[in-house]
């Protein structure tokens with residue numbers, strides 16, 4: 001990683017949210033990268049890009065509440081040779097500014113980094129206008145765009161640093177700030193496009209992204225204790241480009257895969273994984289869990305996750321259900337392809 | 338005079354009660370967009386208690402005037418107004434923001450009686466209001482559409498696209514308000530993204546524009562009655578207000594755009610509002 005050797009050692013992820021760590025990391029990157037500029041649309045405080053703005057007022061632009069202009073201006077700054085970091089809520093980055101992101105930034109393949117906060121149902125009490133349960137589906141379809149959903153604050157630090165290595169647009173979706181910590185430290189080998197096996201397992205594979213990774217890891221521990229199940233957990237932090245290898249290995253090794261995401265089941269993580277499985281010609285028992293094509297209920301994020309079965313309880317129940325299915329494993333893949 | 342001193346006194350008392358209830362709901366909810374709910378409260382009060390043609394017992398009455406809270410984050414204040422008008426039992430606001438409640442920060446028209454359109458994402462209310470106004474005209478109906486914008490919200494290009502369309506189609510049945518409290522989230526509007534000369538912008542876009550004190554009931558009544566009688570095109574009432582109006586520690590402090598209230602802060606707010 002070209003951003004290695006930086007003096008950040010321990011981010012106290014128990015005390016700092018994903019957004020706060022993002023703001024801190026970006027400010028430090030700003031010291032070494034005079035080409036970085038920041039933009040927000042009256043959400044400098046809320047997204048924490050304002051930490052960068054306070055430190056580099058001449059390199060920060062608050063455009064007011066105007067997300068289309070926000071992404072258009074970022075494209076112009078990128079065309080002028082700067083590296084814009086753009087932050088607003090993910091509902092507005094992916095939907096309000098959708099075509100500006102797609103046509104101005106992705107189509108022109110500009111070196112622009114979008115850090116979209118309040119992803120999924122993390123802004124639960126704000127209601128559907130502020131829930132972002134379609135963004136992965138939308139931005140995944142933009143050619144040239146790298147799409148990352150960090151599991152926690154520590155992975156956010158890694159992703160924000162690593163996106164500087166990508167010469168093109170990157171969309172990083174983070175939460176509102178109450179995501180539990182998954183990682184102890186930053187050095188677990190984060191690499192864009194390479195998913196992380198969180199725990200080994202041979203009976204079934206659970207693939208999560210974002211906040212679901214924490215719940216999957218907890219569920220795997222309990223399923224081992226309670227049911228003696230060996231659950232492999234994969235943190236698929238990069239939705240695009242997707243790590244096909246780790247998915248196909250899971251198909252071969254465990255023959256059962258379930259995906260969990262804080263997103264509509266249409267078009268997100270589960271769909272991306274299903275695409276890989278379907279194209280391989282190798283079958284396996286498969287389920288994708290997320291919001292069942294509805295606008296979420298209002299409420300605390302943890303309650304919403306429980307309601308839609310994407311928390312620890314939901315993951316345990318779904319794993320048991322899929323384990324109970326009569327899935328006939330075929331030992332010889334070759335004659336099926 | 339379009340409004341009597343006695344009416345003004347009564348409306349002020351209703352607004353005071355609405356503000357106190359908004360403080361309570363903010364406390365129960367664990368936090369709300371309190372600053373902007375308080376700044377627009379006098380306008381909402383005079384509209385709902387004097388001018389809107391509505392029937393709370395029949396929220397879907399086809400002939401009713403429509404009210405669009407384009408600055409949908411003011412939902413906590415709108416929810417209190419609707420409850421106190423009798424659309425539903427105020428007690429259900431104890432569940433505001435709670436899991437499974439019909440009431441979140443931004444009101445959902447499919448769940449909350451009296452909410453004509455769902456808002457919360459800035460810059461959608463005016464386009465929908467222009468559509469409502471044209472819809473009434475298409476159907477030959479004489480109800481009016483009232484819409485409340487935030488001043489920061491007016492940064493959104495879609496507001497001005499709709500403004501152009503309203504003037505172009507001469508929607509004489511559309512009455513707009515901007516809650517000109519001079520604040521948005523990241524600070525004062527004029528330091529984040531300057532709006533001035535603001536009233537002139539509306540004039541240049543073809544709106545008959547009035548600039549008033551949004552806490553003065555005589556000025557509000559005069560402007561609203563003018564707008565009701567003006568049928569040549571849309572009218573914009575730029576109402577100068579104070580964010581957090583009525584609560585000493587909130588007034589004009591952008592930090593109170595959104596906030597939670599401790600028991601002590603609730604007590605202080607209520608005493609500022611003349612209670613307790």
Ligand SMILES: Cc1ncc(C[n+]2csc(CCOP(=O)(O)OP(=O)(O)O)c2C)c(N)n1
Pocket residue numbers: 041042043065067092096370372373374376408410457458459460486487488489490491516518520521522580594
């Ligand atoms: C499209 C969109 N972008 C951003 C937001 C987040 N947001 C909520 S309120 C607000 C500031 C609103 O300021 P203003 O319109 O002046 O309202 P007021 O000061 O009256 O509360 C912002 C940026 C949003 N709701 N919608």
